[in-house]
Amino acid sequence: MLEYAFFQHALLAAVVVGLLCGLLGFFVVLRRLAFIGVGISHSAVGGVAIGLLAGWNPALTAAVFAVAVALGMFWVGRDRRLTEDAVIGVFFSGAMALGLVLLSMRHGFQQDLFAYLFGSVLAISAGELAGLCVLALVLGAVVAAVFRELLFISFDEEVARAYGRPVDAMNALLLVVLAVTVVAGIRVVGVLLIEALLVVPAATAALWTLDFRRQVAISMGLGASSGVLGLAGSYFFDITAGGAIVLVAVAVFFASLGLRRAT
Template sequence: MIDALSYGFMQRALLAGVLVGLLCGVLGFFVVLKRLSFIGVGISHSALGGIALGVLLGIEPLFAAAVFSTAIAWAIGWLTRSGRLHEDTAIGILFSASMALGVALISLSKSYQVDLFGYLFGNILAVSPADLWLLSGIAFVVLALVGLLFKELLFIAFDEEVARASGLAVTRLYLLLLTCLALAVIAAIRVVGLVLVEALLVIPAAIGYQLTRGYRSMLLVSVASAVLAALAGLWISYAFDIAAGATIVLVLAAGFFVALAIARPLHRERART
């Protein structure tokens, strides 16, 4: 593994793993507490429509996917907030329609089949310097926004009605959170692919939720789990020649079940004291 670090592609893969772990660990905190995991699935799968559009129009596919997924996230938010549809129904419709659009557009371009696999299941070893710049930019913007608005977002996650009554611009903040979610999904597509990106948004925060009692420690455990899983997954995938994205997700899943096993006695112990 140490030898491998001398390769540029491996250095970029490690940096991408750390950045995506940081980003998804932080956003996953809100995904789990605000119960946005199905929206996460909807946003990530809708990225396929954006990628296909990008290819067809000759635009950078991840850039097109960022715009497209953000639009889908807003559409889900608008349809739900305006009371026109239940959230799960809105997600079900837009997610499947976007994927169908992606598949239909891809079928028009016969030469596209090979790259598609990378977008669906990730190819962290193929992260280019340009991808890394895009990822760094997204990580900087999203983490800065979440950091600055953390207390408001936490209030909304806990009690949206009272947050609104106290004068917070809840709908705008919610749409901003969905936008950050869409951008994080795009950033993570290179690492684990759009099919598995949900795991990075949900599992690290779920580990934190199991093991901790306070939101600060939950956030810390969430970020640490995501970053460590990215690094460990990358190492295992290199050592055993397994697909990196899937390995990262499997490491996370194993971590979650360990956390679950530890958490029960831990909660019992706390209840006694």
């Protein structure tokens, strides 16, 4: 299977997205942002629809739209009369509904929609792969530069504020990075399953260690290896790649849970 260029591209894309989701997933799990991840990924459907209708690159419009939705959730969520999950629910359903309405106005929308809902990693081009690698490097560097700052805010937001740390800017930055990561990952596993790559490897890592360095390393390793094993499974058993990748990650989670409870 490795002799096919399309498979090599898919494999590398799955590894890169797995590494990136593993890194961001650490903060998603630590800060209980899982529902925000779901909200951002589902709202990307709105951005995809705008791109398809306007004839622009859907990945680009999805990224811009997802970042706008993430910042919108952050801004509206600062209103203390509203709970965070209610705000996410409003943005998530509103953006997804917009996407469905716009796609229904376009002939043959179901094929486009399916590609984004379930991913199409085997169709990724060399150009897309190069763009994905550059994006992953930039996002990884940004997270690495502010990692301890984000860890401090995750530990105690009020003390971080008292020490003059830019808490709001850091929280907004995390959401923007998360939004771009989600859109980058949609190509691999789709809107419906990208959240799993953000949550499952990081949750598995949290079962094994209380050291953030090891958690991040395990989470990134599991994200990447789920991509490799899932793609191999999809090739040998002729099943959907996105689903196979996520099923591998979930299987590792339950195996880890069983082992940790047994020891």
